[in-house]
Amino acid sequence: MEIPALDVRDQVALVTGAARGIGRSLAVGLAHYGADVAVADLPGSMAEAEEVAAEVRSLGRRSVAVPVDVRDLGRIDGMVAQTVAALGRIDILVNNAGVQVAKPALEVTEADWDAVLDVDLKGVFFCSQRVGRVMKEQGRGSIVSIASQNGVIGYYNRAAYCSAKAGVVNLTRVLALEWAPYGIRVNAVGPTFVRTALGEQTLSNPEFRRDILSRIPLGRVAEPEEIIGAVVFLASPAASMVTGQTLLVDGGWTAQ
Numbered sequence: 001m002e003i004p005a006l007d008v009r010d011q012v013a014l015v016t017g018a019a020r021g022i023g024r025s026l027a028v029g030l031a032h033y034g035a036d037v038a039v040a041d042l043p044g045s046m047a048e049a050e051e052v053a054a055e056v057r058s059l060g061r062r063s064v065a066v067p068v069d070v071r072d073l074g075r076i077d078g079m080v081a082q083t084v085a086a087l088g089r090i091d092i093l094v095n096n097a098g099v100q101v102a103k104p105a106l107e108v109t110e111a112d113w114d115a116v117l118d119v120d121l122k123g124v125f126f127c128s129q130r131v132g133r134v135m136k137e138q139g140r141g142s143i144v145s146i147a148s149q150n151g152v153i154g155y156y157n158r159a160a161y162c163s164a165k166a167g168v169v170n171l172t173r174v175l176a177l178e179w180a181p182y183g184i185r186v187n188a189v190g191p192t193f194v195r196t197a198l199g200e201q202t203l204s205n206p207e208f209r210r211d212i213l214s215r216i217p218l219g220r221v222a223e224p225e226e227i228i229g230a231v232v233f234l235a236s237p238a239a240s241m242v243t244g245q246t247l248l249v250d251g252g253w254t255a256q
């Protein structure tokens with residue numbers, strides 16, 4: 001019996017929004033589990049992205065920092081071309097880049113809506129499409145998008161964010177169906193609140209923090225490192241029959 005590997009040894013991963021937060025943890029975590037990693041982030045974040053790439057290299061894996069704005073198709077094409085030129089192919093895409101605007105629905109402007117949807121949904125689609133073309137040529141690949149528990153439940157003051165993440169959850173199903181014949185699996189991970197710069201925007205408010213913690217049965221928010229296992233599993237050969245799914249890493253929030 002050959003047991004499928006529960007790691008990503010010698011695969012090439014591309015992680016967007018990897019200069020900090022969850023993306024940084026995922027880049028280093030994928031390297032820990034054996035992958036070479038392209039660290040993609042906004043052009044203004046390249047100094048931090050280079051630090052992450054150096055951390056990946058310190059683990060004995062190849063790495064390159066690549067500029068991208070996931071709202072810009074030309075830059076997405078540039079990211080894909082640079083990754084393939086530097087690392088040879090793309091076996092794993094992690095769509096992690098994301099932003100949020102926390103406002104009551106009655107106050108959300110058109111600019112707020114576009115800012116969130118352009119990165120969190122349109123960006124996920126076009127990064128997947130452009131990398132999907134490379135994976136189709138390769139005859140294999142695994143895409144993991146970082147959605148959110150807010151893709152399957154509603155939460156106050158998150159109209160655009162919840163809509164975008166719900167879009168990612170269902171886009172994941174569509175791409176899984178369309179690309180299964182090409183050997184490409186497409187899944188998502190839905191974290192609860194995670195302690196990052198993005199999370200701290202809201203977690204620093206004591207009243208909000210109390211409310212959040214009362215809804216998480218495990219009694220705490222997640223650390224960025226706690227998202228790695230779900231992503232590595234979904235990207236790995238161990239998940240070779242898993243596609244179209246969203247794996248929630250939510251401390252039990254949605255079990256209630």
Ligand SMILES: NC(=O)c1ccc[n+]([C@@H]2O[C@H](COP(=O)([O-])OP(=O)(O)OC[C@H]3O[C@@H](n4cnc5c(N)ncnc54)[C@H](O)[C@@H]3O)[C@@H](O)[C@H]2O)c1
Nearest residue numbers: 017020021022042069070096097098148193194196198199
């Ligand atoms: N932090 C949380 O509580 C939480 C919970 C659930 C899901 N998520 C999701 O996890 C992902 C990462 O969140 P985080 O908390 O690490 O955020 P973060 O703000 O710490 O990091 C986000 C990264 O994305 C990059 N980015 C933003 N816009 C970009 C663009 N247009 N093109 C390329 N890169 C861009 C930023 O430069 C940054 O490095 C997001 O998709 C977020 O929605 C976060």
